[in-house]
Amino acid sequence: MTVTEALKGKTILIGRENSPLSRLFISADSKAMALNLSVPKNVSRCLPAEGKAHCKIEISHNGELKITNLKDENRTYVNGNEIISKIIKPTDTVELGESRFAINIQQILNAATKLVTVAPPQPDGYSIKHLENVWNDFENKNIELQKRAKHLNLLRSVPIAFTMIGGVISAIVDEDIRKYTIIITCIAVVILLYGLYKAATDKSIEERQEATKKFQDNYVCPKCRHFLGNQPYNIVRQNKNCPYCKVRFI
Numbered sequence: 001m002t003v004t005e006a007l008k009g010k011t012i013l014i015g016r017e018n019s020p021l022s023r024l025f026i027s028a029d030s031k032a033m034a035l036n037l038s039v040p041k042n043v044s045r046c047l048p049a050e051g052k053a054h055c056k057i058e059i060s061h062n063g064e065l066k067i068t069n070l071k072d073e074n075r076t077y078v079n080g081n082e083i084i085s086k087i088i089k090p091t092d093t094v095e096l097g098e099s100r101f102a103i104n105i106q107q108i109l110n111a112a113t114k115l116v117t118v119a120p121p122q123p124d125g126y127s128i129k130h131l132e133n134v135w136n137d138f139e140n141k142n143i144e145l146q147k148r149a150k151h152l153n154l155l156r157s158v159p160i161a162f163t164m165i166g167g168v169i170s171a172i173v174d175e176d177i178r179k180y181t182i183i184i185t186c187i188a189v190v191i192l193l194y195g196l197y198k199a200a201t202d203k204s205i206e207e208r209q210e211a212t213k214k215f216q217d218n219y220v221c222p223k224c225r226h227f228l229g230n231q232p233y234n235i236v237r238q239n240k241n242c243p244y245c246k247v248r249f250i
């Protein structure tokens with residue numbers, strides 16, 4: 001793995017941290033972080049709010065990396081040669097500033113991936129509104145499966161009823177009419193076969209398994225991703241907090 005999907009189409013600004021710590025500082029997607037590496041003064045500062053940095057790496061939609069030196073006074077080297085702009089590989093040697101501070105491109109890509117994939121902080125808590133639909137979908141599916149099971153049972157009992165009716169008729173009527181009970185038996189056999197066919201082709205078990213898995217994957221706390229159990233949405237709603245990580249639900 002070199003360039004992650006999350007980085008495609010993004011730009012990473014790279015420079016020195018604007019603080020006495022002077023660490024390597026990167027920014028992507030309006031978020032920024034310092035890497036625990038001390039950077040010499042001849043590397044330009046990274047000021048994301050002003051769009052300023054020593055250099056930037058643009059990641060194209062097909063994963064190509066293009067590094068660009070951002071100021072004439074800056075020095076950026078790729079594999080020993082000074083560049084203004086160049087397509088690079090994560091394994092290329094990139095150095096910044098006159099003292100040629102080497103940066104590890106793969107390390108920067110990994111850190112930037114974390115930056116762009118981390119969910120923005122939500123000081124007021126996490127919304128769980130979407131869980132109402134997740135619960136309703138699961139419940140509707142269960143009702144549908146129960147109805148189908150009921151129909152199948154009904155279908156099973158019809159041939160038994162027909163057979164019993166046939167038996168009663170043959171017991172109480174005379175010879176001429178008795179031969180018609182064969183028709184009733186035939187109908188009973190057809191319904192019996194239809195019921196067997198329906199039962200054999202029924203996918204209720206698989207559908208229930210799939211619906212349960214989907215439910216367990218999605219009916220989770222938006223922060224800690226812990227499954228919230230088979231409790232209806234309005235009960236989860238009443239809890240106010242995640243029972244596992246205690247984050248507030250809004």
Ligand SMILES: [Zn+2]
Pocket residue numbers: 221222223224225226242243244245246247
């Ligand atoms: Zn939680």
